[in-house]
Amino acid sequence: MKNKLICMPKILKNISYILVPIFIIVIISSVISIMFLERTDRSIIYASNYYDTQSFKQDYLNSISRKYYLVDGSDFSGGYTDTQSININGKDGTIYYNTYINGNFRYLIVNKKAGIATTNLEHTMKTDTINEIINSLSENSMYWNYTNGKIDTNFSNLTMEEVRYESLFTGSEAINNDFEIYTVLLNGLPYNDDFFINELFYNFIIKIYKIAPALIVISLIAIVIAFVLILRGIGKTKENDQIYLNWFDKWKLGIVLAIGMALICIGIITCSLAVNISIVSFVAIGFTTGILIIYLTLILMLETIVKRIKSHTLIKSTICYSIFKGAKSVVDNRNIATKLILFYGIFCILGFFFTSRMWQTRNVFMYSTLLLSLGFLSLWYLFCKLREFEKIREALKSIYEGNTNIQLNPNEQKGVLKELSIYIQDIAGGLSNAVNESLKSERLKTELITNVSHDIKTPLTSIINYVDLLKKEKMPNEKCTEYLMILDNKSQRLKRLTEDLVEASKASSGNIKLKMEKINVVELVKQVSGEFEDRFKKRGLQEVITLPEEAVIINADGRYLYRVLENIYSNVAKYAMENTRVYLDVVAQRKSVVIQMKNISQDKLNISADELMQRFVRGEASRNTEGSGLGLSIASSLTELQGGKFHIYLDGDLFKVTLGFERI
Numbered sequence: 001m002k003n004k005l006i007c008m009p010k011i012l013k014n015i016s017y018i019l020v021p022i023f024i025i026v027i028i029s030s031v032i033s034i035m036f037l038e039r040t041d042r043s044i045i046y047a048s049n050y051y052d053t054q055s056f057k058q059d060y061l062n063s064i065s066r067k068y069y070l071v072d073g074s075d076f077s078g079g080y081t082d083t084q085s086i087n088i089n090g091k092d093g094t095i096y097y098n099t100y101i102n103g104n105f106r107y108l109i110v111n112k113k114a115g116i117a118t119t120n121l122e123h124t125m126k127t128d129t130i131n132e133i134i135n136s137l138s139e140n141s142m143y144w145n146y147t148n149g150k151i152d153t154n155f156s157n158l159t160m161e162e163v164r165y166e167s168l169f170t171g172s173e174a175i176n177n178d179f180e181i182y183t184v185l186l187n188g189l190p191y192n193d194d195f196f197i198n199e200l201f202y203n204f205i206i207k208i209y210k211i212a213p214a215l216i217v218i219s220l221i222a223i224v225i226a227f228v229l230i231l232r233g234i235g236k237t238k239e240n241d242q243i244y245l246n247w248f249d250k251w252k253l254g255i256v257l258a259i260g261m262a263l264i265c266i267g268i269i270t271c272s273l274a275v276n277i278s279i280v281s282f283v284a285i286g287f288t289t290g291i292l293i294i295y296l297t298l299i300l301m302l303e304t305i306v307k308r309i310k311s312h313t314l315i316k317s318t319i320c321y322s323i324f325k326g327a328k329s330v331v332d333n334r335n336i337a338t339k340l341i342l343f344y345g346i347f348c349i350l351g352f353f354f355t356s357r358m359w360q361t362r363n364v365f366m367y368s369t370l371l372l373s374l375g376f377l378s379l380w381y382l383f384c385k386l387r388e389f390e391k392i393r394e395a396l397k398s399i400y401e402g403n404t405n406i407q408l409n410p411n412e413q414k415g416v417l418k419e420l421s422i423y424i425q426d427i428a429g430g431l432s433n434a435v436n437e438s439l440k441s442e443r444l445k446t447e448l449i450t451n452v453s454h455d456i457k458t459p460l461t462s463i464i465n466y467v468d469l470l471k472k473e474k475m476p477n478e479k480c481t482e483y484l485m486i487l488d489n490k491s492q493r494l495k496r497l498t499e500d501l502v503e504a505s506k507a508s509s510g511n512i513k514l515k516m517e518k519i520n521v522v523e524l525v526k527q528v529s530g531e532f533e534d535r536f537k538k539r540g541l542q543e544v545i546t547l548p549e550e551a552v553i554i555n556a557d558g559r560y561l562y563r564v565l566e567n568i569y570s571n572v573a574k575y576a577m578e579n580t581r582v583y584l585d586v587v588a589q590r591k592s593v594v595i596q597m598k599n600i601s602q603d604k605l606n607i608s609a610d611e612l613m614q615r616f617v618r619g620e621a622s623r624n625t626e627g628s629g630l631g632l633s634i635a636s637s638l639t640e641l642q643g644g645k646f647h648i649y650l651d652g653d654l655f656k657v658t659l660g661f662e663r664i
Helices: 008-040 054-071 130-137 194-233 253-275 280-310 319-332 336-361 364-400 415-472 478-509 521-531 533-538 558-575 609-613 631-641
Strands: 082-088 091-097 105-111 116-119 142-147 150-153 179-185 517-520 542-546 553-556 581-588 592-600 645-651 654-662
Touching: 008 194, 054 105, 054 116, 054 179, 054 194, 082 116, 105 130, 130 179, 253 280, 336 364, 364 415, 415 478, 517 521, 517 558, 521 533, 521 542, 521 558, 521 581, 521 592, 533 542, 553 558, 553 654, 558 592, 558 631, 558 654, 631 645
Parallel strands: 091 116, 542 581
Antiparallel strands: 082 091, 105 116, 105 179, 142 150, 142 179, 517 553, 581 592, 592 654, 645 654
């Protein structure tokens, strides 16, 4: 009921249509982040934090450079909020406080030669002197100082070795020993300046960069899975498993592709027009509309093309195919002689035209190529007809050999050969029905044997049980005891016969569940041989076994393979000539294993091997033993059910059984 209400492939397809654009956006974003990082500042990739990057190094040096130029000896005209007279390098000087500049970068720059200093710290009682300002700056953990021509810093990429070749220390305007520079970044970067924003950007971009490859791989896998679900769900309906074609899917493919290209062009034009609009909201709406038109058009094209492929109508829906079918129908309505004359006439006309044009235009290469192509096309056409004829010939040969299950599809043939294929298929179908009826009759016989055997088994069990009870009672005389023993023997024999009959019926009809596994033939033969050792000794049979040294493995059901060997051994134990040798060989070849057993029959074998394989046959026509005559028939059927081959060979009194299996 659930399957009738819900079409799961269709639901998964619609969900995939929604997820695919999302995964595409994730891939594009990840690729852009990787390309941006690789092409702008690769130091971000290897830096342990933002302060180790090349970008931070340049930003920090630029901040120092801008403040240094305020006191480099030129006229000091920078804006300031307060001043303080102090002693600088043993003479009167002035500190200029510039607290208009708010940010995480704090500095003190002293020009000892000019006797001026500038800072962006607030002027308080604790910052009246150079030392007080230095002490206030040192309260922060990130610093960069320049005194007596040396740099003291805890920024790893702002040491003297790292910046000695920067413009701040080279050229005519470089810092000299007349300057002292003290700079810090405030703890925690409390202000939203460039340093704060750049650190946030670093943390974001490095996280994206680290997971971008995984996002790309996961998104690609998800897109592949979604695409598979889309292809699987296209054309599916909840009513049946057939592909549903709507009215649009029945249009000519050329018209459909033209409509699709037109809609895609409309979407591209919409996107391009939206980009030129000055209002941001209109840009977003227009661009989204254009992308949506393109995406929906691609879905429409994909749906109709996949449906046509699944329903095998893609080529048939083209305009060229319609023209070809029209021309072909005109030709097919002609008889064979007319077709032959028509094709041969076209061949001669085209050949004459190409040859004459080749000599007139002297363009030997082009027209000789066309002439050669015409010859190849004609040869290909004749070859295709020959292949169709060969298929018909093989079908007739198969029917002649008794195989009515022919693989002949009349739809693959054309014209007269198609009619001939239909006739042959009808003949094969009639023969196949006759064979099926015969098999059905044989199956009914087998079922009848099985059912009757079961019906006999029930009263037979009662007879055996009552015989057992009588054996426990005291008989009035020896004659009654003798009769009871005969009754016991015959009932036991009838029981074995019934069991063999049921097993033979199951084996011949294949109504047996096999448990195929790897079996060591050598060990199994040793086991069966050991169990029959006493029976062989009673009749003076000497077993000569030849086994390979290594293990020989086949794929078989151990229980039923044991039964096959047991039946063969039992047959030898019953019917082999006393005081003779019995030979058993296991021959292991590269791809096969052969189990062969030979003995001399006690009685004359006056029947053929095929007759000996039939049910209830026991070698010599006058033989009267306790056997049922089903042992070899059961062994043969069980061997074939396990994929093996069973063969009996008779030569005079020589009896030989061969089992063949594929070696693992």
